[in-house]
Amino acid sequence: MSEAIEPVIDVEGLREEGVDLALAEQVAPDRDISVKVGDALVEVKNLTMKFGGLTALDDVTFDIKRGEILGLIGPNGAGKTTCFNAMTGVYKPSSGKVLLEGQSLGGLAQHKITRRGLARTFQNIRLFGEMTALENVVVGLDARHRTSVGGALLRLPTHVREEKSSIERGMALLEFVGIADHAHFLSRHLPYGHQRRLEIARALATDPKLLCLDEPAAGFNPAEKEELMTLIRTIRDDGYTVLLIEHDMKLVMGVTDRIVVLEFGKKIADDVPKVIREDPKVVAAYLGEPEDDLA
Amino acid sequence: MSTTDGPTLLPSAGAQQDAVDRESLGKQKKGWFNGLGTRWNGLPRQKQWLYLLVIVAVAYLLPILNIPGLTTEPGNNWPLALAQMSIYALVAVGLNIVVGYAGLLDLGYVAFFAVGSYTASMLTSPDSPYVHIPYLWTLPVAMAVAMFFGVMLGIPTLRLRGDYLAIVTLGFGEIVRILATIIPAMKGQVGFQNVGHPPGTDSSGNAIFLNSNGAPWYWLTLTVIIVVLLLAGNLERSRVGRAWIAIREDEDAAEIMGVPTFKYKVWAFALGASVGGLSGALFAGQVGFVNNQKFDVVTSVLFLCAVVLGGTGNKVGAIVGGALVAYIPLRFTAIAEYKYLIFGIALVIIMIFRPAGIFPARQRLLAYGTQVYNKFTHRGSDTPPGGQGEAVGGAHVAGAEEKGAQA
Numbered sequence: 281m282s283e284a285i286e287p288v289i290d291v292e293g294l295r296e297e298g299v300d301l302a303l304a305e306q307v308a309p310d311r312d313i314s315v316k317v318g319d320a321l322v323e324v325k326n327l328t329m330k331f332g333g334l335t336a337l338d339d340v341t342f343d344i345k346r347g348e349i350l351g352l353i354g355p356n357g358a359g360k361t362t363c364f365n366a367m368t369g370v371y372k373p374s375s376g377k378v379l380l381e382g383q384s385l386g387g388l389a390q391h392k393i394t395r396r397g398l399a400r401t402f403q404n405i406r407l408f409g410e411m412t413a414l415e416n417v418v419v420g421l422d423a424r425h426r427t428s429v430g431g432a433l434l435r436l437p438t439h440v441r442e443e444k445s446s447i448e449r450g451m452a453l454l455e456f457v458g459i460a461d462h463a464h465f466l467s468r469h470l471p472y473g474h475q476r477r478l479e480i481a482r483a484l485a486t487d488p489k490l491l492c493l494d495e496p497a498a499g500f501n502p503a504e505k506e507e508l509m510t511l512i513r514t515i516r517d518d519g520y521t522v523l524l525i526e527h528d529m530k531l532v533m534g535v536t537d538r539i540v541v542l543e544f545g546k547k548i549a550d551d552v553p554k555v556i557r558e559d560p561k562v563v564a565a566y567l568g569e570p571e572d573d574l575a
Numbered sequence: 576m577s578t579t580d581g582p583t584l585l586p587s588a589g590a591q592q593d594a595v596d597r598e599s600l601g602k603q604k605k606g607w608f609n610g611l612g613t614r615w616n617g618l619p620r621q622k623q624w625l626y627l628l629v630i631v632a633v634a635y636l637l638p639i640l641n642i643p644g645l646t647t648e649p650g651n652n653w654p655l656a657l658a659q660m661s662i663y664a665l666v667a668v669g670l671n672i673v674v675g676y677a678g679l680l681d682l683g684y685v686a687f688f689a690v691g692s693y694t695a696s697m698l699t700s701p702d703s704p705y706v707h708i709p710y711l712w713t714l715p716v717a718m719a720v721a722m723f724f725g726v727m728l729g730i731p732t733l734r735l736r737g738d739y740l741a742i743v744t745l746g747f748g749e750i751v752r753i754l755a756t757i758i759p760a761m762k763g764q765v766g767f768q769n770v771g772h773p774p775g776t777d778s779s780g781n782a783i784f785l786n787s788n789g790a791p792w793y794w795l796t797l798t799v800i801i802v803v804l805l806l807a808g809n810l811e812r813s814r815v816g817r818a819w820i821a822i823r824e825d826e827d828a829a830e831i832m833g834v835p836t837f838k839y840k841v842w843a844f845a846l847g848a849s850v851g852g853l854s855g856a857l858f859a860g861q862v863g864f865v866n867n868q869k870f871d872v873v874t875s876v877l878f879l880c881a882v883v884l885g886g887t888g889n890k891v892g893a894i895v896g897g898a899l900v901a902y903i904p905l906r907f908t909a910i911a912e913y914k915y916l917i918f919g920i921a922l923v924i925i926m927i928f929r930p931a932g933i934f935p936a937r938q939r940l941l942a943y944g945t946q947v948y949n950k951f952t953h954r955g956s957d958t959p960p961g962g963q964g965e966a967v968g969g970a971h972v973a974g975a976e977e978k979g980a981q982a
Contacts, residue, residue, distance in 0.1 A: 368831060394833035408824035411817070414947065415940045419821050422814040423833025429842055432813030433806055435942075439813060443942035451947060464948040466937075486833050 293517035297510055299456075306452040308519050313346065313397075313489050314381050321346040321521050322367075322398075322490050326376035329359070329366050329545075336362040338545040339376070344490060349512060349522040351536035351553075353529075355565065358542040360525045361403060364494055368400050369393040380489065394423055397489030401479040401496060403525075409468035413459060413478050416467050417450040420485025453481045456518075457511060473504055477511070484515070491515065492523045497531055509535045533557065541565070620945075634797060638790040650908035654789030659905070660898040661796035662858050667881040667897030668803055668890060669850025674879065675888035676816065676938070677843035678823030679733070680741040683748025685875035687848040690724050690751065691717035691855025693761060696865040699771030702762065710771035714856050721852020722845045729844035733837060736826070748875050755867040766866025770859045786863035796857050803850060804890055810846075811890075812942040819843055820938055873915070880918050884925060886932025895933060 294304050315321050320343040329337035337359045344350045352360050365371045367378050369390040378385045385393050399420075408416050425446070427439040454460040457477040462470055467478055476496055483491055493512070497505045505528060512535050516522055526532045532539060533553045541549040541556065543565040549556055556562050615623065633640075638654040647656040666688060673681045694717040697703045699710050708716070732743045755761045772784035773795065783791050810816050818839040821829035830836045859865045877900055885896025900918065904911040925932065939945075 370827075370831070389835070390830045391833045391835045394831060400831060402828065406825050406828040408821050408828070410824055410937065411820060411940060412944075412948075414944065415817060415820075418814075418941060419817050419829070419834065420832050422817060425814050427814055429810070429815050429846075432810055432815045435809055440942070443813070447941060447943050447947055461951070464951045482832060 289519045290517035294514065297514050297517065299514055299518075303452055303455055304514075304518050306449065307456045307484065315346050317347040318345055320344065321381065322523075323379040323382075324363070324367065324376070325379065327363065327366055327373050327378065328375045329362050329371060330374040336545050337366065337373075340542065340545070340547050341376075342540045342547060342550055344521060344523055345538075346489075346521050347516070347519075348537040349516050349524060349535055351532040351539040352523060352525045352542065353527075353532055353539060354542035357544075359545040360542055361494060362545075363542065364400060364492055364523075364525060368398055368492065391423070394486050394488075397487070398492065399483035399486045399488035399490070400492040401476075401483050401494055403494040403498065405472075405475045405479055407467040407475060407478060407482070409466065411467055412464050413454060413467050413470060413474075413481075414447070414450050414463040416478055416482050417453050417485045418446045420482040421446045421449060423486040450485065453485055454478075456484070456514075457481045458507075472499060476500075476508075480511070480515075484520070488520065490521045490523060492525075494525050495527060496524070497526060497528055505531050631801065635794060638793055647902070647905045651905045652787075652789060654793060655787075656789070656902065656905045658789035658792040658796065658861050660901040661793050661800060662854050662861065663878075663881060663901040664894040664897035665796060665800050665803065665854040665857070666851060666878050667885060667893040667900075668800065668807065669847050669854060670878050670882050671885075671888065671890060671893040672807065672810075672819075672850065673843050673847035674882050675893065676811070676819040676823065677840055678819075679840060679843060680737070681744045681844075681847070682741050682872070682875055682879065683728075683744035683746065683751075684847070684851055684878050685870045685872070686728075686748045686751035687721045687725060687851030688855040688858070688874075688878075689755065689870035690721045690848075691852030692859040692865045692870070693755065693855075694720045694852065695856035695859040696767035696770045697761075699860075700767035700865075701769055702767045707771075709774070710860055711773050713771070713860075714853060717852040717856035718849040719852075721855070722849040724852075725845040725848025726841060728848075729841040733840045733844065745872065745875075748870075748872055752867060752870045755870070762866070764866050764868065766864060766868075767859075768864050770863050770865060772860050772863075784860070786861065789861075792857070792861040796854075796861075799853065799857065800894065803853075804894075807890055811938050812940060812944075815839065815842065816938060817940045820940060877918070880922060883922060883932060884918075886934040886936060888938060889932065889934050889936040892932050892934035892936065 289304065289308055291301065294301060313321070322344040324340060324342050324344075327337055327340045328335065340359075340363060342350075352363065354360050362371065366373045367385070369385065369388060369392075373386070380396055380398060383396075385396065385398070388396070408419065411419070425442045427436070427442055430436075431439045451460060451463060454463050457480055459470070459474045459477050459481070462474055467475060470478060480491075480493065480496065483493075496512070497508050500508060509531055512522060512524065524532065524536060533556075536553055539549070539551065539553055539556045540547060541559075541562050548565060549559050549562050551559070618626075638657050641648070641653050646653045666684070669687075670681065670684045673679050673684070695710070695713040697705055698708050698713045698716065728744070728747050732740060732747075735743060756763045772782065772786075773791075775783040777783055784795075818829065818834045818836075821832070821834055822836050822839060826836055878897075881896040881900040882893050883896070884899060885894065886892030903917065904914040910917060929935070941947075
């Protein structure tokens with residue numbers, strides 16, 4: 281890893297959002313990221329994904345800049361989740377590659393990709409139901425732990441240190457997403473909105489360089505969406521980079537810095553929200569007839 | 576799961592009521608021993624140790640106490656029965672690591688038990704032409720050999736899931752038994768006699784560890800069980816235990832959350848196998864005779880039965896299950912013939928009325944989690960988290976405030 285560049289934490293932004301700064305500091309990633317803020321952190325190059333005769337992704341190229349919230353949108357079946365899965369190693373791309381800080385992620389096992397710094401949530405919530413909320417988060421934290429089986433068996437000092445720190449950091453993460461008071465509940469007993477937040481906390485726990493959120497607001501009412509948007513912005517202001525797949529145009533337009541639009545597996549647009557909204561191709565493909573209350 | 580009526584994130588009165596409801600729901604599960612688990616977890620640490628000490632002391636005294644009603648006599652010698660029960664309990668503890676924690680259905684666990692037995696007998700019995708070592712040394716050797724077999728079996732088969740894995744392990748169990756029959760060095764049905772035992776003689780010069788004297792074997796095995804339990808508890812409350820449970824719950828999600836699932840599955844197999852090997856070696860020593868007749872599939876299923884009966888994933892449950900499976904045919908000799916019938920019916924009944932086993936217990940996966948959790952459970956549920964009149968985005972603010980309030 282080349283020289284690390286400190287993450288830029290938007291203190292003003294955090295203060296505006298009413299976040300405890302000490303807490304934000306505790307949650308902030310201490311990952312060594314070698315690209316500058318604003319440079320391409322992840323590059324998706326000519327990514328093609330074929331399932332038999334079906335081309336789900338066709339030569340998709342875009343990049344994600346450090347410190348931004350990138351929206352990935354498109355109609356149902358456009359290949360958004362496929363793109364996610366190809367990036368995180370769930371699928372092996374038919375061709376093309378994904379670079380994280382200039383290094384290819386192709387062929388790596390999924391857990392290694394996570395350790396490189398790509399974390400994700402799931403469209404259909406996939407928590408560990410028999411674990412408490414806190415334990416779910418600690419599983420994410422374990423991705424950075426070094427304790428071996430022997431170390432755990434004999435309770436060596438590394439293990440003890442990591443266990444203690446993971447309680448603190450895990451609680452901080454739960455507090456950050458706003459569900460600290462539910463830390464002791466089994467995750468399957470949590471209310472739906474809390475489960476979504478817990479998924480985000482668990483993904484943040486792996487200390488990602490890029491956090492990928494797959495429709496985090498699915499099933500939320502407008503008020504809850506509003507809160508989630510605030511949370512996503514807070515995450516960005518805390519120094520993370522976010523890739524957001526979302527259906528809800530209002531949410532996407534309101535929170536993202538840049539939007540990539542997919543249709544039938546192809547990229548049809550890639551620009552700031554304002555331009556995307558006016559783009560006739562996008563309007564035709566996704567937004568339908570322009571309406572006044574779109575924003 | 577409903578996607579439309581998720582409760583609001585704002586800490587409204589409704590949400591509070593929900594939280595209270597859930598809390599009370601968690602406290603009053605229906606069942607026979609439920610209060611027990613909750614009450615146990617509510618006890619302070621010192622009190623837990625005190626109770627444990629009493630239980631352990633009683634367990635050690637069992638062969639001497641010979642409680643009427645509980646005892647297997649006159650049909651079967653009580654200390655010998657205890658020795659056998661303890662060995663089954665140890666097997667169940669080992670199998671519980673594989674089946675209960677990592678959720679890998681292993682139908683061929685008896686193979687590792689056999690490997691341990693043969694290791695101990697071939698290294699100590701006068702019938703064996705190989706190197707002889709003192710019996711106690713065969714215990715770690717048996718563990719290592721069984722572990723090796725566990726890894727050898729695990730690496731190719733753990734890419735399979737569910738039913739497929741179960742079938743492959745079933746085959747492995749048979750392979751070991753058949754190998755013991757056809758390899759001349761393993762002596763098939765003739766077997767090995769006079770397997771070694773730990774050293775030591777009593778005042779009159781007789782060996783302490785006789786095949787006919789169960790008590791010392793019981794005490795030895797009980798000690799081993801306690802050590803294994805402590806180590807297994809350490810594993811459970813570490814990233815290893817969390818990785819196992821995560822794999823059991825959702826293997827794909829675990830992998831994506833950075834858990835090297837394959838590695839930890841092999842570890843579960845290896846550690847489970849080593850405990851199986853250890854119990855096999857103890858069994859060989861206690862019985863004193865090993866041949867190919869004792870390691871059939873039915874025994875394997877019996878082991879699995881012990882784990883499921885006791886409560887999958889629960890160490891204490893595994894011990895009780897293992898001991899019960901050995902105890903029932905010895906205690907009720909009249910029905911011993913029908914033991915498989917009885918266990919079959921018992922399993923069906925348990926699966927219907929108590930699918931999580933006699934002692935369903937959730938694993939505690941954090942070494943230092945108790946204080947954090949207690950903070951929540953002891954705090955009155957009538958003080959809602961965060962203020963009610965909080966502005967939009969209040970979830971974070973509420974969290975921050977709460978932190979301040981606790982400081």
